[in-house]
Amino acid sequence: MTATPAALAKDTAARGPVARRLSARPELGAMVGAVAVLVFFALAADGFLRPAGLGTVLYAASTIGIMAVPVALLMIGGEFDLSAGVMVTSSALVSSMFSYQMTANTWAGVAVSLLVTLAIGFFNGWTLTRTRLPSFIITLGTFLMLTGLNLGLTKLIGGTVSTRAIGDMEGFASARAVFASDITVGGFQLRITIVWWLALVAAATWILLRTRAGNWIFATGGNADAARAVGVPVDRVRVGLYMGVALAAWISGQHLLFSYDVVQSGEGVGNELIYIAAAVIGGCLLTGGHGSAAGAAVGALIFGMTSKGIVYAQWDPNWFKFFLGAMLLLATLLNAWIRKRAEASS
């Protein structure tokens, strides 16, 4: 009788080792895709592989990647955030307008913006856990409300659709150094967002794979009832994940503000789908429970390479969206296949 489970175990170990390894490393598929895209544009586009070209690509990837990483964690936890795109703009607007209207120091606005943005994330998570409505609906509501608030409040307070310039205010230079400066690494000129992006990937990977919270995120997305039954604080995990997205939206928002010094209140709409697409291309399952931060980072890198590669190749930029749509479909098909193999049981 002891032989029965052992024999079964051997049987399952023999079943699809490739799918098993892929399912353990969700980002592998995206990495293959990234190499293919890199080779393609290296051949098709002049200047793509030069330091300036790569710097531009990495910058584009980092602005998406900063958001794609927490969005990926949220998706692994089984939820969406459609408000992530406009939340970035809200964060920048709050920071700019508070500094301009209330104080003389930009850091005050930065701090208030952090609190407000985290509160928006908390609102998303709290409403979700209280109402048990689908996160698609709740964050669609937040998305629409924020879109309206961004435009309405900006116009009400400042009279126009963009904020006033705050470039001459105290603290602007130091805030720009933190959120929107260039740094030189080994002779290369790189935007500081790349550092933020890599730091977020490292932190998110650590949390996912090496902490109790990470275990809980996978379990909440993979089977929330089972997780709750063994004592995982599922609701707290969800609220925390939404606040993680908000934290990243704050970083992105401050970057937006301090690199241009004025903010357009209509920006950000549509970006939420790009973050989700990057996470999905990176191996996150739409249904939750599976994915990685590194995968989302690679997904963002594919976005960066494609958007800038098309420019360097001097093509019609409209092909960008077509290309990304195709990538997304391929990635989802691959994910579905992996999941089927991994879940195939008895």
Added chain:
Amino acid sequence: MNGTSTAAAGSPTALVELAGVGKRYGNATALEGVSLAVRPGEVVCVLGDNGAGKSTLIKIISGLHRHDGGAFRIDGEEVRLASPREALDRGIATVYQDLAVVPLMPVWRNFFLGSEPVTGRGPLRRLDTAAMRRTTREALLRMGIDLRDVDQPIGTLSGGERQSVAIARAVHFGARVIVLDEPTAALGVKQARVVLRYVAAARDQGLGVVLVTHNPHHAHLVGDRFVLLRRGSMAGSHAREEIALDELTRQMAGGSDLDRLGHELARTRPSGPDRGAP
């Protein structure tokens, strides 16, 4: 052999005791006046038809639902559990048939889910992954499950193996009472036997077991006491030596107006009710 002798006669040694417990969902009564007691090294089987209230009973014991009538005692102390976590902390572990595991997560992560050991301090506080893998392999081996690779997603295991892992998990975390909701329902004969063997192994280690099942044959193999539920009320409570398998089977079917059991009885006992028999 009166069908309503109560098992919950207030023995101080009972790990878990229900006395006249009731539960309503809105104005529908799901449970009423149900009593049972589980002592160390004892298997109490809860039998009943679909909708009899078996799952409701389990959810009360495991802290998912609050009872709204009667008394629920753990170690003789009356309790109202606020959450599954509280039940776990008091040594009651529940293995649900359909929500026992997270299929896409590796076996070792599932094994420790909710009770993960950590090592290191401050920001370096992290999962003790090496110990988690090793402990999982060892705990499963002690229960007679030999997995070569604890990194495989638990969804790749068979249904019986998954149940067995969940039982091994409960034993490892020092549960004093294991509650099993229909652990053998979806399993073939061979797999059901594997699971029942782990139930017996847990009992032999001194744990109390509450085993919910449809199947009087499975119940009679391991049970020390049989509590019969019918439409939310107790239809009987028998010690093992008081009742034989065929009598247990008949009692389960006797009060039922469901055709399914009628058929079953007609097939195994030609003298039974001839409803629908060929």
